[in-house]
Amino acid sequence: MKLWVLGSGSRGNAVLLESGGTRILIDAGFPCNVIAERLQGIDVEPESIEAVVVTHEHHDHVRGVGSGSRKWGWQIYATAGTRVAAKSLRAATVNTVGRSACFNIGDFDLTTAPVAHDAVEPVAIVAVSRSTGASAGVVYDLGCVNHGLRECIRGVDMLVMESNHDEIMLQRGPYPMSLRARIGGRNGHLSNKDSAETVASVARGGLRHVILAHLSEWCNEPTLALGTMRDRLGRTSFRGKITAAPQDSAIGPFMAAMVSRSSSQLTLNL
Template sequence: MRVWVLGSGSAGNAVLVESGGTRILIDAGFPVRELAKRLSAIGVSGESIEGAIVTHEHDDHVRGVCAAAKKWKWAVYASAGTIAGYPLLKEICARPFVAGATLELGDLSVRTVRTPHDGTEPVAVVASSRATGARAGIIYDLGHVPASYRRVFERLDILVLESNHDEGMLRAGPYPPSVQSRIGGAYGHLSNRRAGAFARDCVHGGLAQLVLAHLSERCNDPEIALRSMRDAIAPTSFRGAMSAARQSEVCGPFTAGRNTRAVIAASQLSLEL
């Protein structure tokens, strides 16, 4: 399995997941020309993508999906609530699902799970490879972490997790109180602190890649987010790689497969010795 974050932030989000010849996009929040440019940068054509799953109807996640679906003949999947909240999805015959459903797309089995965000029926996803059993979780745009997530997102090989804002920077930042309340509220975006608390509960020795996503350009900084996460998960058995996705550039590939956990386990053993 390979995962690329084509870009992540308030100006656009898109994540490419590949396994066994199947490619799917999670969100398409960039104009189609920008999507094509970013895909080309990693040697991927739009036509080679089987379809797209839209997590929710906000513009930074759905902006380019209709034009891309028409141009490259994608199948598009979205929750019934998301389709109702973004009627243009009806024009491309987006295929509805109920949050919690599992979608079978080629070599990938994709479980959806409802997220606490101010969309109509937003979701996060866990994509599992039939070929290797590798699992990638993609979780962003949520104001808090439900207790059930620890079980849903356990034993991942790749985790793309929102770490949107530093709480102090948000309070001191340029946004009016109403916007601060929306961002930092229970149905807004996950802070560095809350992201770290969740990661501390769910990371494990077999997690190969931890990717911080949807970082605010005004109320966060990659180094601050990474340092906060390192401190939070220091007591855990995590020994994989950690990085912060950027708005302006493609990050990846982040890889996982049959041998990933064995390699990490061997490295842990060598450290202990």
């Protein structure tokens, strides 16, 4: 299985997975021209993507879903609540899945898990390759982590994990008090500390890549997010790699057994 992050942050999110000849997106939160440009940079044709699985209805996750489906023939998978809440999906043909569902797309067996966020039916996604058994989790836009979610992502080979803000930077940042409370609340976004504690609680021998996602441009720094994760995982048996996903460029491919990345990508090896 291969994994790319096409970009992650408040201005757009998209994750590409490939296995056994099947390509799927988890979210498509960029305009179609941006998605096409990012895919071109990794030598992937948009038409080669079979489907997009939507985590929730917020604009930075669905912006290119409907238009991409019409333009390139993608199938769309989303919960019923997400379909209704996302205006751009109401006229689209959507394969409806539950918030705790198992379904198949080509070589992928996928599982959804409910998360706590200020959306209608937000979910995390775990994908398992039928041909290799490799697995990946995509967990972002959530304010807290429950036992069920931990069990769902426990033992994955690759994990895209939200590490949105540094708690001190959030409190000192430019946002009004109401927005700071929303971001730091149980239905908001995970702090670096909470993200690190979550990954530490699920890290097993198979986890090889942790990709930190949805970093705030105003209340976080890649070095802070990476350092917090490194310090916490350094007290576990984890011996993989930690990478911070940027907002404005694609990174990858990450693979279960090995990874290739450009020198411009910020990576820590433990």
